[in-house]
Structure formats: structure tokens, C-alpha cells
Amino acid sequence: MAPGTASLTRPRAPLALFDLDGLVAPEELAIRDTVRRFVDDRVAPHVAGWWEDGVLPIRELARELGDLGVLGMHLEGHGCAGTTATAYGLACLELEAGDSGLRSLVSVQGSLAMYAIHAFGSDEHRDRWLPAMARGEAIGCFGLTEPDFGSDPAGMRTTARRDGTDWVLTGTKMWITNGSVADVAVVWARTEDGIRGFVVPTDTPGFSAPAIAHKMSLRASVTSELVLDGVRLPADAVLPGAAGLSGPLSCLDEARFGIVFGALGAARDSLESALAYSQSRIIFDRPLASYQLTQAKLADMTLELGKGVLLALHLARLKDAGRLAPDQVSLGKLNSVREAIAIARECRTVLGAAGIVAEYPMMRHAANLESVLTYEGTSEVHQLVIGRAVTGMAAFR
Amino acid sequence: MNIVVLVKQVPDSGSERKLDSSDNTVARASADNVINEMDEYAIEEALTVKESQGGEVTVLTVGPGSATDAIRKALSMGADKAVHVTDDAVHGSCAVQTSAVIAAALQQLEYDLVLCGAESTDGQVSVMPALLSERLGIPHLSGARKLTVEGTTVRVERQTDGGYWMLESSLPAIVSTWDTINEPRYPSFKGIMAAKKKPVETKSLADLGVDPASVGLATATSRVLDFAGRPPKGEGVKVADEGDGAEKLVGYLAAQKLV
Numbered sequence: 001m002a003p004g005t006a007s008l009t010r011p012r013a014p015l016a017l018f019d020l021d022g023l024v025a026p027e028e029l030a031i032r033d034t035v036r037r038f039v040d041d042r043v044a045p046h047v048a049g050w051w052e053d054g055v056l057p058i059r060e061l062a063r064e065l066g067d068l069g070v071l072g073m074h075l076e077g078h079g080c081a082g083t084t085a086t087a088y089g090l091a092c093l094e095l096e097a098g099d100s101g102l103r104s105l106v107s108v109q110g111s112l113a114m115y116a117i118h119a120f121g122s123d124e125h126r127d128r129w130l131p132a133m134a135r136g137e138a139i140g141c142f143g144l145t146e147p148d149f150g151s152d153p154a155g156m157r158t159t160a161r162r163d164g165t166d167w168v169l170t171g172t173k174m175w176i177t178n179g180s181v182a183d184v185a186v187v188w189a190r191t192e193d194g195i196r197g198f199v200v201p202t203d204t205p206g207f208s209a210p211a212i213a214h215k216m217s218l219r220a221s222v223t224s225e226l227v228l229d230g231v232r233l234p235a236d237a238v239l240p241g242a243a244g245l246s247g248p249l250s251c252l253d254e255a256r257f258g259i260v261f262g263a264l265g266a267a268r269d270s271l272e273s274a275l276a277y278s279q280s281r282i283i284f285d286r287p288l289a290s291y292q293l294t295q296a297k298l299a300d301m302t303l304e305l306g307k308g309v310l311l312a313l314h315l316a317r318l319k320d321a322g323r324l325a326p327d328q329v330s331l332g333k334l335n336s337v338r339e340a341i342a343i344a345r346e347c348r349t350v351l352g353a354a355g356i357v358a359e360y361p362m363m364r365h366a367a368n369l370e371s372v373l374t375y376e377g378t379s380e381v382h383q384l385v386i387g388r389a390v391t392g393m394a395a396f397r
Numbered sequence: 398m399n400i401v402v403l404v405k406q407v408p409d410s411g412s413e414r415k416l417d418s419s420d421n422t423v424a425r426a427s428a429d430n431v432i433n434e435m436d437e438y439a440i441e442e443a444l445t446v447k448e449s450q451g452g453e454v455t456v457l458t459v460g461p462g463s464a465t466d467a468i469r470k471a472l473s474m475g476a477d478k479a480v481h482v483t484d485d486a487v488h489g490s491c492a493v494q495t496s497a498v499i500a501a502a503l504q505q506l507e508y509d510l511v512l513c514g515a516e517s518t519d520g521q522v523s524v525m526p527a528l529l530s531e532r533l534g535i536p537h538l539s540g541a542r543k544l545t546v547e548g549t550t551v552r553v554e555r556q557t558d559g560g561y562w563m564l565e566s567s568l569p570a571i572v573s574t575w576d577t578i579n580e581p582r583y584p585s586f587k588g589i590m591a592a593k594k595k596p597v598e599t600k601s602l603a604d605l606g607v608d609p610a611s612v613g614l615a616t617a618t619s620r621v622l623d624f625a626g627r628p629p630k631g632e633g634v635k636v637a638d639e640g641d642g643a644e645k646l647v648g649y650l651a652a653q654k655l656v
Contacts, residue, residue: 026466030473030589038583069586081586 011279014271014302015309023313028087031073035094038068043098048358050220056101058139058181058222062109066136070095070106072114078130080114085319089261089312096265100368101221103262108177109133111254113140116186116197119250120241125199129184141182141209143173143226144248150175151381151396153188154245158228160189160196165235169198169206169228175375179209179224186239187228188248197239197247206231217371253326256376257319260312260332263372264305267340270362271301274347277360281351288350297346304339311335327389334382341369398452398546400443401506402476403499403513403525405433406460406467410518420614421621422489423519425461432467435514437474437581439574443512444475444582446546453477455506459487459498465597472592473584479595480506484602489614492520496528498612501605503533510551511571515540526573536566542577 021029042064050056065071069081074088088110096103114133117125117140132138149155158171169189179185185200185207200207206229211222239247275298278289288294315332318324344366348355356363373379381396388394408414408428417424443454456471456479458464468479482502490498503511516523530537541553542561551570555562556577584592602609614620636645650656 026469027589027593030469030584030592031586034583034586034589067585068583073586081590083586083590087586 011275014275014298014305015268017302018306018309020306020309020313024086024090025084028084028090031083031087032090032094034068035070035091036097038064039094039098039102043102047099047102047220048361048364051099051101051364052219052358054215054219056105056220056222058105058178061102061105062136062139064136065106066134069134070110071136072110072118072130072134074110075114075118075130078118078126079134080118080130081134084316085257085324086313086316088258089316092258092262093265093268093309093312096262097269098265099220100262100266100365100372101218103258103265104177104218104221107255107258107262108142109136109140111258112142112251113178113182113184113186115254116142116239116242116247116251117199120197120239120247121199122236122240124236125239129199133184138183139178139181141176141178141185141224141226142248142251143176143179143185143187144252145173145175147172147174151378153248154195156188156190156195158187158189160191160198160238162192163232167198167233167235167237169200169231169233171228173226173228175212176209176224176226177218178222179226180211180222182209185209185226186251187226189228194244195248197242198233198237199239200228200231200233200237204231204233217367219367249326252376253329256329256333257315257324259372259376260315260329260336261309263336263340263369264308264312266365266369266372267301267305267308267343270344270347270365271298271305273361274298274301274350277351277354294350297350301343301346304343308336308339327385330377330382330385330389333377334379334386337369337373338379341366341373344369398446398450398510399455399506399508400446400452400510400512401455401457401503401508402436402439402443402471403511404436404440404456404458404467404471405514405517405519406430406458406464407433407517407519410434414519416621416624420489421624422614425463430463430466432470433514433517433519435516435518435574435576436467436471437514438576438578439512439514440471440474440476441579441581442541442544442574443510445579446510446544450546452509455480455508457499457502457506458482459495459502461488468597469592470584472595472597473589474582475588477595479597481597481599482601482605483599484609486602486609486613489617489620490612491617491619492522492524492528493618494612494616496525496532498602498605498607499525500529500532501607502600503529505600505605509549509568510546511535511569513571513573515573515575526571530571533571536570538564538566538570538572541572541574544572544574544578 072080073083074085076082092103117129133140144153146156161168182202187198187200208227209224211224278294279287281288344362347362384396409431412429415424447454454476456476459482513526526537538553540555542556543554545552549568552565555564556575
């Protein structure tokens, strides 16, 4: 047997080495396994093609995800499954192992649009939208970011003006996932009494949502502009439970929590693919995996992945205990996405030239993670949040 | 319409499976144990019949304590309750002995229809429904690719290599199903969370009135005497194409009696 090919132990999957399943309840594992199987069956065979073509069969996938109970899964009542936050995180991890676009669809539906209606809506809002959204029959989007106001949402220019008892919304929202396909938009706008949220059926006159073309990231996801051209809404369109920016920011915390897990799914998929490739690719008469430099890469990536999942599980347990603070979510979001994109890129180097084609997932994941690094709070903003937490000094501006 | 689905936990056919060298039985402790794949189709069929006809779906399994994982899976898909027969004396039982245990358990249940997968991926003896049919004195309709129930009549299309047979019998009956019969649903999250609250009744051989001496390896009608690992894959044959590649390939296939 040639040097370096001796196999003393059976190879183990990177996360199996950490033996983490014991940290998770049986029904949480069952939920994870169901999502993993769904992604293997329904997403993995098609996703490279969707990405290349810049499409995602959102309606079809949303109904299937709704049947499983994925949409708004961590919310209680109104047709939602009411799982733990841990189960929701594990589901996000499996979805993003498929593609960040799929996880984005679920994050925006469940953690942004449904969460906002669930937490801040009236009973009428909840009854009208949540059961249909949980089933995947109605799609939601969330309009906070504007062309010039991403990290600084307080500067938003979109206004909601009172006209009699009606509200009239005017302005533009940008980088809105699911925008062009949504049935309902939760839109945040400036009023005389500060920032308020509105439930906007997308067939309201004056509302349009042109898709943003030529994306080099999140290609299997719909990203749109929302144009609000004098959108007239009845008095009861306003979300009664949210006043000021704390409302939308709490929604973002929900979605960020999903990303803490999700990004690690993209990393796991990249690493598993690179591992398999390195074991079968023969270079200078030996498997690529048998070379020390390759093993150093694989070992470092395995370690970062496992550490990331451990942190994510810890944050999930804090969330389930009702003790998760926003700056703790920043710890997870910054770490998971930063390490995930580093892993995806490193995996590309393991494959050499083969790493750039769609047959392998790491280039797609790396390109997707460029968006994930930026949305739901950029890495820089999360560094500032953590910096503020440990110094007591805010350095945002 | 009360339906009992027979479910078996087996080592995952997709991962490495071993026999225990101390008694030549399946090494369960080291295996990745899953619900027998074919059984998921039987569960799905039971749930479909229940959805159109009403009634209750009961899962019945014989197996060690860890077989509760297979039960949970079936309950999370939508079955209503489960009976888990577990008794150390059953270890190493052959199909004939096991059928006596299952038949005794079925006799304590109310059923119109018994469904099971046409084979399991571990032993692949594939005689359980026939043995139960004989023990219970009910009709056996094997290898269904389609099933309909009307009143007290069950009709199936029995899949064969050459086509299919149309079979019909009165209820109660036992039907085994192939994976062509449906597409099993994914367990929904609500189903997964509801499963832990569904009743699972655990029964011993004493509860069933089965003599422990009548089952188990010592009195099994068949047992594994010896086993050997699969020989390592040999070196492949390289055919160099010197203008006669096709001829050489056909020659090789002919020598292996493959053409």
C-alpha cells in the first residue's frame, strides 16, 4: 500500500465527529431529518439548474414547505407548527445546505412577514394571513430596507400620510426577497408618530414590485424593488402592536437567528462535497485527501464548522429559554456567515478548476453567502454591535 | 375501518450492516437502525384509506426497546397509536416463530385490514403476510401496487413481472404492498410533535400468552450457521482498444455468460 493511503479508521462526516445529536431532542432531530430528506429529494437534484437559470419555483416549493410545516414553524397557533427555536434553526441549516435562496424564502416568509403579523398584527390580520401563509398558499415579503438606507433604517424616506381615516404610502423599498411573487407585503413607513408597519395586499393599486435582474448571488431567489406610488390603505392596515423601529428590528433578530444556523448548512454542504472529491480525485498516484496540505484544510474547516454549530445550538437554547439578547444573535450571525464563506471558498481550492462549475456546490454557496454576509445586518454592523457590547461605546457613526 | 400496519425496524440498507459473531444474528447495536423502507408505503396506504373511510390506524412492531424510533416515525406520519411487542426471549427468532408472536398480538386488536411491506431489507424472507394469513385464517393478497376498499371488500392489483392480477377478497384480510403503490408523505412538523403524545402500548410475550420457550434462537426453525464478509473487489479487466475493442468487450461478456 502506498504511503498515505493507509486507512486506519472509517471516515466520518465532519459534524458526526462532534457527536452533537445528543444535544438535541428526538423530535427536533426528526424535524431536521424530514427537512434534510425534503431537500435531498426535491431541491438538490434541481438547484444548480435553478441557480444558473435564475429561477426558483416558489409557489410550488412554498406549498410543499407548508405541508411539512416549515413556514412560520416556530410560531404558535394560526396554523403554525409551534416548534422550538432549536428545531427552526436546524431546519434552516438543512434548507441552506440546499441553497441560501431556499432558506431566504423561508426566513422572509416565517421570520419576517409572518412573525411581524403574528407579533404586531390585529386579530383580523392574523386570521386573514397567517393560516394561508403557513400553508404556503400566500407568500409574504418584508419592506424595510431602502435604496439609500440599509444599515441605517431610521433614515427611511417612505412615508405614510393620513388622508381622512385612510393611509397613503409613498416611497421605494429595495432588496426585498420574495417581493415580485408576494401576496402580502409588510411595509415600514414614516408617519407623523414615528415609524409604523402596514399590511399591504400586493394587489392594492399603486403597489408594484419589479424584480432586480443581473444578480450574481442568490440567483435561486426572487429579489425585488417595492414601489409604493400613493398606495391607499384602510385605517386598519396599520400593525397595532408596533411603534418605532423596535418592531422591525425584532423581526430582523428572528431572521438573523435562522441565518446563524442556515449559513452553516451551506458550509457543511461545501465541505462534504470537497471531502468526497478529495477522496476520489487521484493526483500524483494518490488520493488528494491523503496529502497533508489538503488534510490541514479539511481539519480546519471541520473544526470551524463544528464550533459554529455548537455556538448556534447554544444560542438556540438561550432563545428557547427566552434569554437570547440581540447582541448575542450578532455573535452567531457574524461567526456563522464569515466562517461559512471562508469554508466555501477554501472548498473551491480543494477542487481546483473543477470547483468553478455548477456540478459542485461550493462556488454557488460562496456566491450566495456574499449576500448573506450583507443582509440582515452586515458583518461590519455586527462587529459594531459586539464592539458596543464589550466597550460600552457605540461606534456606528 | 380499523387498520393495523406491521412495521419493522431494520439496519439502514444504505450503510454498513453486520452480523453479531457471537450468535450470528443481526448486530443492531452498532447499526444505523431505521424503519423498513417498504413499510413506509404500507403506512401511507393505511393513512390514505383512513382519510377516505375513517377509522383508526394502529402500528404493530416486534423488536427491542430501540424500535420505538420506528414507531415514532409511523406515528409522526399520522398513525393513531402503536403496540410494541418487546421481550428479550424473542431475540434470534425465525420468521415462523415471529409470525406466532405477531398473530397473537393481532388477535388482541380489532382490525378490518392488516397492511405490511412486501419485504424487509434485512432478512428478505418475505413470507410474513402468508404465515399470518394461515395463522389468522384470513385472506392474503400479496404484492399490491394498488388497493381499494369498498364496504367489506378489498381489491388490489398484484404486481408481477409480467403484468398485474386483479384480486378481490372480503375483509378482514392482510395485504402486502410494494413501493409502486404510492409516494409516502413526509412526516409533518405537527405530526412529529403530536407523535410523542400518542399512545404506545408495550406488550411482553406473557401479555400475549406466548410461551417464551417457543420463540428465540434455541428453537428457531432456521438459523445462520456461518457467514463471511464479501470478498474485496478484484482488479478490473482493462481492454485496450487496438481497433478490435468491441470484439474484445463482447468476448469478455460472452465468457462471463452475460450475453
